[in-house]
Amino acid sequence: MKWKALIQRENGSATLEFLGMVPLVFMLMLIIWQFVVGVHGVIVTQSAVNEAAKVYSITGEWDQARAAAEKTVQTGAKYLTFNSAQTSVTSSDIFTAKVSVNIELIFFPDKLFPNGAPSLAFSSEASGKVIE
Template sequence: MLARRPVRAQDRDRGQVAVEFVGMVPLILLLIAAVWQCVLIGYAFSLAGNAADEGARAGAVKGDPECHAAAGKYIGAAWNREVTCGVSGSVYKVTVKLNIPVLYPGLGFGSIEGTAGAAMEREE
């Protein structure tokens, strides 16, 4: 008969790290996707607010055509923006609506609105 070699504790754990790594990879990727989605939502809030501010400043001085141009200047076409400009009393108000992206700006997940206003000014 063949003599069996005694089993050491080190031999029982061989390959354990590889098994744990394979099991954790999907969880790590899911966590990365969730963090990326949160970054895109925050970026959409920032873009909508900035676009509304820019549009309100331009619209208060030069009117509606400049409002739409200024509001859309820094937002790419993939964000599917909707800009509403108008006067409310002595305040020029702008609302910018952006679709919330899902992992990529072209895929929709609801919408975010940014609003801003500026006091009416007219260039002479």
């Protein structure tokens, strides 16, 4: 009879429920933050390829356009790594620019990955016409 009374009391149940939910809420916040970081990386990459296309369409010099794209990515955030920038000319004055970056997964501890945090590769393209 005494055990039944102890089991039916609900003293401390709110504390246990709170402690059970804290890790889940924390993980959800980390996942949402990583999603925001990824979206920001995509926006910066698209901005970089647009900048490269703009510079290339005005100057016709791919080295200047690549430097502009790399500068845009480097000023974007520390979790973005510039991989490459390429162009291909499809006709006499129409071109396609492509910029590739790595978006690091920011919540993994450095001790687990001595060669660098895992990352996601992303690339964006823009087309344009060289202004003469």
